[in-house]
Amino acid sequence: MKLAKILFGSLMVLVFLTALVGCTPAATPAPAEPAAATEVPAAVKYEYKDMTVGFIQTGSEGGWRAANTASFKETAEQLGINLKFYDAQNKLENQISAFRNFIQDKEVNVIILAALETSGWDDVLKEAKAAGKVVVLEDRRIDASEDLYATYIGSDFAEEGRKAALEMCKLLEDSEAKNVVELVGNVGSSAAIDRGLGFREKMGECGITITQSQTANWDSTQGKTVMEAFLKQSTDIQGVFAQNDEMGLGAALAIEEAGLVAGTDIKILTVDATAGAFKGMIEGDINTVVECNPLLAPQVYEAALKALNGESLPKWVPSQEGVFYQADAESILPTRKY
Numbered sequence: 001m002k003l004a005k006i007l008f009g010s011l012m013v014l015v016f017l018t019a020l021v022g023c024t025p026a027a028t029p030a031p032a033e034p035a036a037a038t039e040v041p042a043a044v045k046y047e048y049k050d051m052t053v054g055f056i057q058t059g060s061e062g063g064w065r066a067a068n069t070a071s072f073k074e075t076a077e078q079l080g081i082n083l084k085f086y087d088a089q090n091k092l093e094n095q096i097s098a099f100r101n102f103i104q105d106k107e108v109n110v111i112i113l114a115a116l117e118t119s120g121w122d123d124v125l126k127e128a129k130a131a132g133k134v135v136v137l138e139d140r141r142i143d144a145s146e147d148l149y150a151t152y153i154g155s156d157f158a159e160e161g162r163k164a165a166l167e168m169c170k171l172l173e174d175s176e177a178k179n180v181v182e183l184v185g186n187v188g189s190s191a192a193i194d195r196g197l198g199f200r201e202k203m204g205e206c207g208i209t210i211t212q213s214q215t216a217n218w219d220s221t222q223g224k225t226v227m228e229a230f231l232k233q234s235t236d237i238q239g240v241f242a243q244n245d246e247m248g249l250g251a252a253l254a255i256e257e258a259g260l261v262a263g264t265d266i267k268i269l270t271v272d273a274t275a276g277a278f279k280g281m282i283e284g285d286i287n288t289v290v291e292c293n294p295l296l297a298p299q300v301y302e303a304a305l306k307a308l309n310g311e312s313l314p315k316w317v318p319s320q321e322g323v324f325y326q327a328d329a330e331s332i333l334p335t336r337k338y
Ligand code: AHR
Pocket: 061, 062, 064, 065, 139, 140, 191, 218, 243, 244, 245, 271, 272, 292
């Protein structure tokens, strides 16, 4: 009997426990803490791997441009940036159409421009702004409202021109006559405009006169042709201000073919400081070179990333540049990157 009572009691306990569990709803999770009304999701923080850059290059007019292009391609590779490179073949209309293509390209979040000319950019810059694209100017400045681009990273071309005039004064200090001819880059580019203005600002300090000036479009062959024409016009020339190395090297050939000694009978000063100019100084054809730095990509990509992340930037970051002389050319050339 006693066993029966025990079994019955256990059964009742079992029934009671089953009923208890069966009726008790599954434990309900504590209500999630309501999100505080003030909580805002952290803004997206872009990294280089998130950047797709549409890069509009001028063309491939010489050693400086080749080094500038290489800087952007190599640095994009190193940083993991998706680079879409466009070579405009030195045609402004190609740059404008490439700009619009990159605005339409949903992948592109940054547009970098090396402008062939200073004017004609307002419409595409406004379209890029409306499309939410970051625009960074490299190498060449343009005439446009500063609120239409994040920043400009490039040389102070006017300062390069001032340095060129003062260095030409040194080259001609023992010459009574100081007639200088000027070989100009592509007309309308900020490099050509500003170098010319800077040179004219300082040439009066030693009585230099610019007797002839003509564009040779950054090109060595055109530099030779224009110098030949200058020499036919007059041989009373003491100096050549070539706005880049290629035009200066072309002028040296014309001077030699005219039976004169380049670098001695007529002093030659160029701008850029590419390997060709250093070789020209070693051979004695070129006397002095004012540097224009093409290795701008690291600074430009860093600025673009800051702009993508909403950081404010100075509207111009000038490049740091020097001057090189014949006496040092042989020792410096091996250290140069371009
Ligand atoms: O904008 C820089 C200039 O462009 C360089 O001096 C010249 O070589 C290039 O074409």
